Amino acid sequence: GKYLLDGAAVLKHSILLNSAQTLESGSKYNYTMIAFLYEDNNPTTTATNSISSIKPTNATATTTATNTTSTSRTNNMNCMPHLQALGYEIRRYTKLPVPLSDIQNEWFRERVQKGGCCQEKEFLKLYAYTLMNYPIVVHLDVDSLLLKPFDSLYDVMMLDVTPTSSKGRITRQEELVRQIKPMWINTVIHDEKEELSMFNASTKATSIDAFFTRDYNMITASYFYKSGKAIKQVGVQGGFLVVKPNLEVFEEYRQLIRYGNYTSNNGWGDKGYGKFYGGVTIQGLVGYYYGELYDAVDDSIAYHGNTLEHQSPSTATADYHQGRTSMELNRCYYNQMADSPFQVKDDVTYCRTNQNLTECQDCRETSFEDIYSVHFTVCQKPWMCWQYAPNRTDLCAKFHRRWFQVRQSLENSWQMDVNSSNDHAVLLPWKNESNGGAWNSNIRRGYCGKNGKRRAYSPMQIPLH
Numbered sequence: 001g002k003y004l005l006d007g008a009a010v011l012k013h014s015i016l017l018n019s020a021q022t023l024e025s026g027s028k029y030n031y032t033m034i035a036f037l038y039e040d041n042n043p044t045t046t047a048t049n050s051i052s053s054i055k056p057t058n059a060t061a062t063t064t065a066t067n068t069t070s071t072s073r074t075n076n077m078n079c080m081p082h083l084q085a086l087g088y089e090i091r092r093y094t095k096l097p098v099p100l101s102d103i104q105n106e107w108f109r110e111r112v113q114k115g116g117c118c119q120e121k122e123f124l125k126l127y128a129y130t131l132m133n134y135p136i137v138v139h140l141d142v143d144s145l146l147l148k149p150f151d152s153l154y155d156v157m158m159l160d161v162t163p164t165s166s167k168g169r170i171t172r173q174e175e176l177v178r179q180i181k182p183m184w185i186n187t188v189i190h191d192e193k194e195e196l197s198m199f200n201a202s203t204k205a206t207s208i209d210a211f212f213t214r215d216y217n218m219i220t221a222s223y224f225y226k227s228g229k230a231i232k233q234v235g236v237q238g239g240f241l242v243v244k245p246n247l248e249v250f251e252e253y254r255q256l257i258r259y260g261n262y263t264s265n266n267g268w269g270d271k272g273y274g275k276f277y278g279g280v281t282i283q284g285l286v287g288y289y290y291g292e293l294y295d296a297v298d299d300s301i302a303y304h305g306n307t308l309e310h311q312s313p314s315t316a317t318a319d320y321h322q323g324r325t326s327m328e329l330n331r332c333y334y335n336q337m338a339d340s341p342f343q344v345k346d347d348v349t350y351c352r353t354n355q356n357l358t359e360c361q362d363c364r365e366t367s368f369e370d371i372y373s374v375h376f377t378v379c380q381k382p383w384m385c386w387q388y389a390p391n392r393t394d395l396c397a398k399f400h401r402r403w404f405q406v407r408q409s410l411e412n413s414w415q416m417d418v419n420s421s422n423d424h425a426v427l428l429p430w431k432n433e434s435n436g437g438a439w440n441s442n443i444r445r446g447y448c449g450k451n452g453k454r455r456a457y458s459p460m461q462i463p464l465h
Contacts, residue, residue, distance in 0.1 A: 003383040005082050006460045007142040008035075010382075010403060012086055013410040014146040027149035034131070035088040037080065038096070038124055085464045097126045097250070098257040105260025111280045122238065122281035123257060129243060129250040141239030143376040144335070145403050150372065152180045153242055153329075157208055177208070183328040184231075210290060210326040211242040213335040215283060216352035217378075218276035222345035225354045232291035233272045235283035239375050240335035249324060252293075256285065268292075290326035332363035336371045337378045338395045339363055368398045376403070383457045385448035397443055404445045407460065414463055 012033055016022060020030045080090060100120055103109040112120045128137045136157055138150065156176045215237040219229075243249075256268070267274030267284055271292050274284030331337070341360045343350045351360035379396035380386045382403040449456025 003381070003457065003459055004142050005079060005086075005462065006383055006407070007381070008083065008088070009086050009410060009460055009462060010407050011140065011142060011144055011146070012088070013413075014406050017406065017409070018146045018149045025149050027151050029149065029151055029154060033086070033088040035079075035083045035090050036124055036127055037090055037092045038121060039092055039094050081464055082462045085462055091127070093124070093127065096120060097123050097254050102258055103260050104258060105262065107264065108260030108262045108280070111262070117278070118281075120281070122278070123253075125238070125241070125282055126250060126253050128241070129245050129253070130247060131245045132247065135244060137243050137245055139239075139241040139243075140373070141375060143381050144239060145374045145376070145399070145406065146372070147368075147374060147402065148372045150242075152176065153211055156180060157211075157242070157244060159207060177327070181330045181333045183214070183330045207244075208325055208327055209244045209246070210324075211329050211334075212286065212290065212326065213237045213240050213329050213331040214287070215276075215278075216331070216341065217337075217339050218278070218283070219352060220345075221343045221350035221352045221354070222348070229272055231354060233287070235274070235276050235279055236287040236290070237331070237335055237375070238278055238282040238286075239377075240373070241286065246324075249289075253285065253289065256289070290324070294324040294326070330361075332361055332366045333370060334372050335375045336363060336366065336373065336399075337375050338399065339378045364395050366395070368395065374399045374402075382407075382444075383459070385444065385457050401443045404443065404447055407447065408445055411460065 015031050015033075018025045019027050084090060100109055100113065103112065125139055128139045131137050136154055138153075159172065159176065213236070214231075214234045216234055218235050224234075262268050262274060262280065262284075263270045266272050267279060268288035269292060271288065273288035273292060274280055276283070278284065279287075329335070331339075341352050341362055342357075343352060349357060351357055353360060355361075376382060376399065379399050382400050447458045
């Protein structure tokens with residue numbers, strides 16, 4: 001898209017402001033930026049959307065984080081010098097993790113070419129698992145923004161918890177996890193027999209290797225759960241994924257795609273994952289991987305063995321989950337989209353998370369100060385300069401306000417004198433401002449003209465030096 005470079009620039013700057021490079025952030029993590037560029041030799045192929053990731057790397061007592069973005073060859077010659085000027089390291093790929101021609105299931109291959117926003121190019125995101133120089137990778141779509149450091153996530157993932165760990169270390173893990181706002185903490189779900197806990201047997205046996213959020217907007221709650229579906233079958237939100245790089249996991253994903261283990265009636269593995277937007281690619285695939293194949297030490301192991309390795313059923317062991325233990329984060333705090341948890345059908349209101357209405361958390365009512373990251377989906381992209389319906393104006397306005405504040409901070413940083421005594425005020429222009437406010441000039445800071453007019457947006461002039 002025309003203004004995705006602006007998104008990449010502002011996202012990167014929001015990472016800087018929430019890293020060790022900004023002392024006021026309190027973060028002990030630094031960062032490096034990486035951009036994935038997909039070079040497609042087919043001139044008829046459309047460009048993929050840009051994507052972004054952060055990945056922390058270990059450096060003695062402190063760590064370093066990295067970020068990724070991807071486009072196709074149709075745009076990369078224009079994007080590359082600007083991304084490099086912004087500080088992105090460029091990784092160029094001429095092949096997707098699984099080329100279309102290698103997918104054995106013809107029906108699935110055809111569906112992949114029509115699925116989601118970016119079709120088969122969505123699988124480019126899986127290269128995040130191959131960045132082995134870093135202990136943690138955070139993939140973010142380019143229309144995302146950091147509001148607070150992710151240190152608590154990194155701390156949990158880097159905690160040394162092994163099958164031989166002491167009970168004390170397990171207790172420390174639970175303590176840390178409770179601080180990061182997981183989606184389910186010993187919560188009983190309406191109409192489901194079992195209690196959803198943030199810990200299962202495998203979690204306590206290994207470290208936590210992946211965090212994600214689910215996209216409850218992709219389901220129709222009025223029949224999803226009545227049809228026998230479970231929470232874990234709701235698709236993973238494809239624009240937010242925190243993982244430990246692992247080449248074995250990457251290869252397992254590749255085999256799933258190559259075999260085309262997806263049915264028309266019941267999605268991935270014929271297990272009910274993927275019957276929603278984007279389900280045929282990343283949102284269904286990642287949900288299936290962490291929700292079914294490595295959900296718990298149970299008979300899914302045998303299924304996994306038959307599917308990926310074509311072996312006989314294997315014995316359940318803690319080692320089976322090593323490097324593959326995941327946890328769902330609360331989308332009201334991470335990857336926040338200001339989405340409604342309710343769906344109304346035939347005058348009946350349903351909760352998309354299958355809870356009682358009195359327990360159904362409405363992310364639109366979350367305090368801005370408690371949110372770690374934002375994803376501009378429901379609220380639309382800041383560069384589209386749109387205004388919204390009253391039921392979500394307040395939080396969306398705060399999200400857009402902060403995006404334009406970070407943009408202004410970045411542009412100021414390009415112009416400021418590094419020896420100036422006023423550097424702090426330039427980098428944090430919102431420090432003494434209120435976060436509230438209606439849609440007015442303070443929200444967009446003069447960067448937008450009329451609402452809903454892309455041509456009214458004033459794009460950034462990114463310096464090429």
